[in-house]
Amino acid sequence: MELQDRLEDVRSRVHKAASEAGRKPEQVTLVAVSKTFDAEAIRPAIAAGQRVFGENRVQEAQGKWPELRAQTAGIELHLIGPLQSNKAADAVALFDVIETVDREKIARSIANEMKRQGRALRLYVQVNTGLEPQKAGIAPDDTLSFVTFCREELGLTIEGLMCIPPADENPGPHFALLAKLAARCSLDRLSMGMSGDYEVAIGFGATSVRVGSAIFGTR
Ligand SMILES: *Cc1c(COP(=O)(O)O)cnc(C)c1O
Numbered sequence: 649m650e651l652q653d654r655l656e657d658v659r660s661r662v663h664k665a666a667s668e669a670g671r672k673p674e675q676v677t678l679v680a681v682s683k684t685f686d687a688e689a690i691r692p693a694i695a696a697g698q699r700v701f702g703e704n705r706v707q708e709a710q711g712k713w714p715e716l717r718a719q720t721a722g723i724e725l726h727l728i729g730p731l732q733s734n735k736a737a738d739a740v741a742l743f744d745v746i747e748t749v750d751r752e753k754i755a756r757s758i759a760n761e762m763k764r765q766g767r768a769l770r771l772y773v774q775v776n777t778g779l780e781p782q783k784a785g786i787a788p789d790d791t792l793s794f795v796t797f798c799r800e801e802l803g804l805t806i807e808g809l810m811c812i813p814p815a816d817e818n819p820g821p822h823f824a825l826l827a828k829l830a831a832r833c834s835l836d837r838l839s840m841g842m843s844g845d846y847e848v849a850i851g852f853g854a855t856s857v858r859v860g861s862a863i864f865g866t867r
């Protein structure tokens with residue numbers, strides 16, 4: 649299958665999953681995760697009308713997106729990988745959305761950089777729903793206090809919550825937990841679901857799904 653066909657297949661599955669959940673398909677944003685793929689591999693997706701992309705490394709994204717952006721209007725770039733404070737300036741300059749805000753230090757660096765650069769990014773707090781020690785994200789029990797800290801101490805607008813369920817578990821309970829935590833924080837945007845489980849995530853209320861290999865092929 650060509651990339652265009654795979655993208656079309658994912659789009660129609662997103663539509664179907666939304667309809668089956670009694671939701672409007674346009675309530676679900678497809679974030680095409682282009683990490684590890686070069687500009688040449690990404691161009692067919694742009695040509696097929698895809699505008700929202702996810703990358704997990706700041707430096708890698710810097711190597712391809714300025715060029716791709718210069719060629720097409722309306723590109724929206726999401727950072728979906730962990731961010732180090734020393735990369736905050738570069739991340740704020742390049743990305744439109746940071747989905748991985750997960751600790752006070754990085755939230756503070758992002759707030760400072762947005763002020764300094766005069767940019768307002770859309771921000772998601774990453775939640776480690778499975779409490780996995782190797783995984784980034786705030787603990788579920790600390791989510792409300794962290795979101796409140798971001799809002800009240802740093803003056804940040806948080807758009808929603810993001811999670812990556814443990815690879816070897818049924819993702820449903822993790823998606824349900826993220827939805828519950830978001831409601832508790834008065835947030836209505838949920839970034840959850842990847843190639844293997846985005847239809848399930850849509851059933852649990854995902855407003856954006858991050859799909860890589862189902863569109864671009866195996867990495
Ligand atoms: C790589 C990645 C994805 C996409 O994973 P696929 O299984 O290829 O769809 C989604 N979210 C995050 C945070 C990722 O790092």
